[in-house]
Amino acid sequence: MKKAHTLFSEGQHRWLAISRDPERPNHLIDTNEYVIVYGEEAGLTDPGGVEIFPAVFGAICEAIDPNAIRWLFSSHQDPDVISSLALWLEFNPALRCHISGLWKTFIPHFGGDENTLVAIPDEGTSIALGGLDLQAIPAHYLHSSGNFHLYDRKARILFSGDVGAALLPPESSDLYVTNFDKHIRFAEGFHRRWMGSNSAKRDWCERAAALEIDMLCPQHGAIYQGDDVMRFINWFDALKVGIV
Amino acid sequence: MSTGLQQAVAINESIKDVRGHCRQISLMGLNALILAQGVGQDAKGFAVMANEVRQLSIRLGKQMDLLHHLSITMLKLDSITSRGERRRMVFDRTAQLRATGNYLDKLQARLQQAGAAAQKEAVRLRSELGSTLDTALQAAMYGIAIARQARIESAYSHSHAAQLGAVSDDFRREIDAILPRLDELQKMLEHKT
Numbered sequence A: 001m002k003k004a005h006t007l008f009s010e011g012q013h014r015w016l017a018i019s020r021d022p023e024r025p026n027h028l029i030d031t032n033e034y035v036i037v038y039g040e041e042a043g044l045t046d047p048g049g050v051e052i053f054p055a056v057f058g059a060i061c062e063a064i065d066p067n068a069i070r071w072l073f074s075s076h077q078d079p080d081v082i083s084s085l086a087l088w089l090e091f092n093p094a095l096r097c098h099i100s101g102l103w104k105t106f107i108p109h110f111g112g113d114e115n116t117l118v119a120i121p122d123e124g125t126s127i128a129l130g131g132l133d134l135q136a137i138p139a140h141y142l143h144s145s146g147n148f149h150l151y152d153r154k155a156r157i158l159f160s161g162d163v164g165a166a167l168l169p170p171e172s173s174d175l176y177v178t179n180f181d182k183h184i185r186f187a188e189g190f191h192r193r194w195m196g197s198n199s200a201k202r203d204w205c206e207r208a209a210a211l212e213i214d215m216l217c218p219q220h221g222a223i224y225q226g227d228d229v230m231r232f233i234n235w236f237d238a239l240k241v242g243i244v
Numbered sequence B: 001m002s003t004g005l006q007q008a009v010a011i012n013e014s015i016k017d018v019r020g021h022c023r024q025i026s027l028m029g030l031n032a033l034i035l036a037q038g039v040g041q042d043a044k045g046f047a048v049m050a051n052e053v054r055q056l057s058i059r060l061g062k063q064m065d066l067l068h069h070l071s072i073t074m075l076k077l078d079s080i081t082s083r084g085e086r087r088r089m090v091f092d093r094t095a096q097l098r099a100t101g102n103y104l105d106k107l108q109a110r111l112q113q114a115g116a117a118a119q120k121e122a123v124r125l126r127s128e129l130g131s132t133l134d135t136a137l138q139a140a141m142y143g144i145a146i147a148r149q150a151r152i153e154s155a156y157s158h159s160h161a162a163q164l165g166a167v168s169d170d171f172r173r174e175i176d177a178i179l180p181r182l183d184e185l186q187k188m189l190e191h192k193t
């Protein structure tokens, strides 16, 4: 079963990782969901697909009252990212879903309507949570044509969607990257194949390098922290992508 | 729910087939009318029957349109119900997790209520489908009577008896092709639970 782990906690401000699920069937790619709590309000990143909804919802309930969740942040349109939207809206029809404006009329095929979906403009925007301001950082073409990451300046955490993802073997269950060189081998093929544009990647690396990041939290695999964050950005910058 | 979809496809195929025969009958009626007018006084009775045939085809066609409309409504309801069922199953699975406490109680009650309402609506729709089909069957049975009567009337048209007789037989064949289709439809609807 999935479990919530606390990544950051400072007063009323918390980041929780609903990390990989050891019981997940093999035909589903494993995912991480992140819950950002600030005071009475919470936001959830890339809530995942229909199949894993019970595991995600259950893990969240163990940590917080799910009614506190005000919005979902969808880095892009993939099924492993947001196909559970209809279930979340069934639970709370007032939920909002922040996603690139490019996907605004596509995502309602999963659920929701023009009131549910809040379009993020190409240049990014800030998303409020209680008294906290989070930044939607452009990451277009990495890998989706309308793609955003979510940055919390105060916690110095960047949720990086599919960037930084690693397809780890089932036996590895570490929450954090412990050996960068060993870990990155499981990320290489994924980034080469999924990331479509070298120039977009360049832009992103520059943007990310300018942010103060203690933790880089991908949707798949383990979390990069401390020096591994810059190590990852440099590695990604040097990688040739868009290759079959 | 794929059986529901397959059944909807089968129902629509039958309806399409009956509609095809209706169009055929309508043309036949028109031809028969022109033919009878050409024969004149000797085919007066036949002309009345030919007119009846046309009216019948229109009536039957209307019933089939209604059936089609109802079956599409049924299909929509089916797909909404099956989506609701799937969601209910996911939430049931979620609610079994101890951690979810009573967070899902209200939601589950709401889904249950929606499921029951959809079921009631399905029962209502099915009975409407049934009665529309009954009306169509009655019309087709009446068609047999008209065909029989037209056959008799054709005999009074002296030199044109063979020609008009053949037209009545053609009409009878069309009606005979419709009846088993309507029977099939009735069986399909009876098995739709």
Ligand SMILES: [Fe+2]
Binding pocket: A076, A078, A143, A162
């Ligand atoms: Fe993706």
Ligand SMILES: [Fe+2]
Binding pocket: A078, A080, A081, A161, A162, A219, A220
């Ligand atoms: Fe993904």
